[in-house]
Amino acid sequence: MQIEIYDTTLRDGAQGEGVNFSLDDKVLIARRLDEVGVDFVEGGYPLSNPKDAEFFQRIAADPLKHSKLCAFGMTRRRGMKPADDPGMKSLMDSQAPVVTIVGKTSDFHVAEVLRVSEQENIDMIAETIAYFVGEGREVIYDAEHCFDGLKINEAYALQTLTAAADAGAMRIVMCDTNGGTMPEEVAHYVKLVQEAVDKPVGIHTHNDCELAIANSLAAVDAGATHVQGTINGFGERCGNADLISVMANLGLKKKGYQVLGGKQTEHLTELSRYVYEIANMGYRINQPFVGASAFAHKGGMHVHAVNRVAHSYEHIPPESVGNERRVLVSELSGRSNILAMATKLNLQEDKELMDRILHEVVELENQGYQFEAAEASFALLVQRIAGTFAPHFELVKYHVSTESRGGVSLNEGPVTEATVKLSIDDEIEHRVAEGDGPINALDGALRKALKGRFPALAQMQLVDYKVRVINSEAATAASVRVIIETRDSDGETWGTVGVNENVIQASWDALVDSFEYKLAKEGRA
């Protein structure tokens, strides 16, 4: 059976703490969801802010190809005709072919939050839906606090749902608004509602009990054919159901269901990361299915077995969701991980060397190093220990300074200057550069000092820079770990790491590793 996927990343997802989309961000995400083949894309709540209203104009000028665009709004205000309500007008102005209306299911909320009579609430639902149907729009009805409402007053809750269905809503979506419902309750009430209304039933869950996915799947097993959620589970509080996990479970794990027309789960990893990038948020490395750790193997015993019989330690092939297997370096991993990385580096299987590498990795991890996101630094470390590393340059001195004067306008900003003095083949290069900050200035001075001898360095650029305080109890005097990600013109990216009490020194160490990695790569080429 085909299950409809309804994405609300751009509306409910944008309620998540730390989630901020610009207008362009929203358009980019909507178009990507359209390409992937999501059935419904909710673009926003046009009444709530001008950005959302403008979004719908942008899409109306160049409509989505596959997905149906939905605009979100509430039922009409009390004691007002739909046609007179500014919320209804903003939804009409959005030109979205589908209107998603949220209404109240719980008599408690009707009395305490909405403060209208039970009949007025039902009229608000029915008249709002009938109005849009009359205007030629399709309507999806989101029943807020649906499960709580059914628990408190089942008869009244069912009345609101049948009113919505009778007024012409195409889907009746049961929302677990506060995320507190258990899977067995979801199953029970979805069956009940399915028997009571003659329209397809949908589900909308939140992750407050860490059960958003289980609740979505329980609803589908009970007969729901429409699932609402957000990419990466963005959303208020603990987030909405992560559509990535919903689609992977329905498409790959459970029997008898299809999503996205039965294809495309191999694009889920790309979709997840695209949305993180647009939102300027870091990936969740342990995210189910699509996280960088989802098919990573650390324990020595497991790695050994995975190499032999991969599928027995992986519940699905990583490539079925567009992800990949990784072998990690760690103190628990024993020799087989180190060996896997060392073999990749074309080193001999040398037991004594492996012992020294393992010992050194444990030492460095105790200091705060992590090589899991810094494979280039690990490769250089192995070469250093093996005695095969020949540095392309040596530091004589660097100096970096930042000065700011009070009263200077923000646009002029502080001035940062770095000098780098290197010894290269016994010759001295001493260069200076300004930059937007100390790392940028050091990067600039280092490039100036090296570019004469190593023009290939122009092909690489730093693409990410992360700083983490390791012992946060000691704050600014604690060690920091810097991870730098560099991308080459051939698309290869690599990570390097530096650890020091001084963020400048930690950054310098990571920077130098990145340069040396590139120069070693050129030497091999």
Next chain:
Amino acid sequence: MQIEIYDTTLRDGAQGEGVNFSLDDKVLIARRLDEVGVDFVEGGYPLSNPKDAEFFQRIAADPLKHSKLCAFGMTRRRGMKPADDPGMKSLMDSQAPVVTIVGKTSDFHVAEVLRVSEQENIDMIAETIAYFVGEGREVIYDAEHCFDGLKINEAYALQTLTAAADAGAMRIVMCDTNGGTMPEEVAHYVKLVQEAVDKPVGIHTHNDCELAIANSLAAVDAGATHVQGTINGFGERCGNADLISVMANLGLKKKGYQVLGGKQTEHLTELSRYVYEIANMGYRINQPFVGASAFAHKGGMHVHAVNRVAHSYEHIPPESVGNERRVLVSELSGRSNILAMATKLNLQEDKELMDRILHEVVELENQGYQFEAAEASFALLVQRIAGTFAPHFELVKYHVSTESRGGVSLNEGPVTEATVKLSIDDEIEHRVAEGDGPINALDGALRKALKGRFPALAQMQLVDYKVRVINSEAATAASVRVIIETRDSDGETWGTVGVNENVIQASWDALVDSFEYKLAKEGRA
């Protein structure tokens, strides 16, 4: 019914990417779990590394008060007597009263990974367990790949489990090792195994399908009385079942179950954060039950309603898990959030002021500011806009420099010096300090310049410092957001934020806000 909680944070949790515990870390966590009242604490795998072996000696010297300490190991090697096996010896040496033995359930793994006969595997399980029972230890049997094994060859899988039970294992724990099992399958097989073995059944799940919690609960509903997992869901790949969510769901949400002797869920938030701190990892703000966002309200409509009828938007009272309600500032929040924060700051309900604040917040958010973790900066912002802010000092100039010389040993490190020139009541203070890094040096110079007039500054210290690149595509030339967390001697902590292309300037701005917040606080006192 009382459900046993078995914590494996120190063993399976330590397999998580980015998770590293020192020996002291492990001891601290074990003692905290003991205090909270967890039934079993698995301390490690003594054969795998000396740190785990040493951990057991440390605990043996001063045993846990409440929790039973468990040492983890595998079944004996093939063709060897248990007494001759070094793994068995390390478990005996650990002096742990409980031994947890993992064995193979799936005939596929017996043939392809273990490479022994089906009978030899059963002998390995039975003899290993019988050996420890004979030595006076309690034994918990972890059945690896239990669900996959039952699916492939139910009869053989059941044979391995009954062999373990008959040999004297006190618990038969069904492990979903690769995390690929669906809740309905878990329920089915737990019932089946419960009927086949005469010992209490346990469950051990992983989160690869984002169903670890649902699977744990499904197992309990099917009759399992023992749940294994880790604090915060640490663990390999996508992690283990998060015991925080397991305990909150069993203790507060589902009917008829008790954990931790029926009390103590109000310590879950503290426990979660303690383990993150010890592990030196950032909190997951959207973590169910205990995350900082779990009871945070952002959308304007919701905030309005939450203030009126809190319980209708919160599935449990935040304090039942030791968490608290928060009201967030954001572009979507409308006026009621701003109003809530402004009211907290004793400002009048001034519509025009609220509009200006809202407008300014949207502007700053577009530049990359976030006030959700920086309420002190927000409070200062409101005062600046309201015209009630009087700075205690003004910057004339700061200068910070770092110099490092090649060949200097790592212990000596680079030298960082900061000078700060301030104008305070029209007098100039010009001071210099060295530091472990630029922020530490600036903090030191700022304190020197201010301490004569404001001795109360000695009461506060910086406790965390975070840096995030905002537009990561532009790397070192992109803007960075710095968040500084400061703690006062009275226990109050506050966050401040700075955004700039230059990490030094962004840090300076956050630092100055933190100092001004403290000085304003002193002024009110």
